[in-house]
Amino acid sequence: MFDYGSKVLLLIHGLAATVLIGSTTHNMVIAVRHLMGSPVRRKLQKIYVRIVGWSYLVTFTLGLIVYPAFRLDVRKELFDAHVPLATAFFEIKEHTLGIGLLILAAYWPLSRIIDVRKPTIDAKVHHLLGIILGLIVWNAMLTGWFLSILRPVGGVGP
């Protein structure tokens, strides 16, 4: 069911997710520190947001491409039938990432047009969206790890 090409895509998906988790965590730390009153280096944050944006899009797109194989090979065979709570966590991950895509659609251009150092509503919302996006990515990463432990895609046996 799961061919060699899909495994390569899954590997790239994992690598992109690693970049995403790193950049989004740095971005979250900057946002939290700035909300607590610390100064923010705008240039640095703009770089992080750009990395978050591109790695999110790559990870999300590759996830969509690999999803059918997962749906048949893992979810149908094991999760839906025997571990429905795992399917629940997977579906939560998918929907929160879908909503995260909408957040990114606002967050990414927002970081380019506003000066986050100024204490405006825009800047506060920008930081809050960055933190929410980070939490979504962390949830997705932890869920992915958890499900891989239950049964890796392309793995052998139930």
Place this chain on the structure above:
Amino acid sequence: MQDSRSIPLFVGLLAGCTVYLAAMAIHPTLICYLPERGEWAFAAPKGEIAMHYYGMPPLGLAGFAVGWGLARARGVRRFFEGAGPARILAALALIAVASSLAYAVMRELLHWAAL
């Protein structure tokens, strides 16, 4: 608001999340993928696995684009430039994000945990 260019983004986020939440709640007819057949369809044959998720992000992004486009009208932007409306818009956008996330979690847990 600091920059009026942020207004369409907040309206887009509000619209996109609202559309996504509504789609989760009412299950409209969306394009789906049939992995066993390798085909795209709007309705799945009985007993066939249908991946409806593929229709959700494009629908949310379409809602975002409509909200963004509508809010680019000068009158709308001028209205939200005031401090009060700007706060309300920002709060509504964040509430829409939080509500859609919370609904997704509740829906899936209730659905799959009940099986």
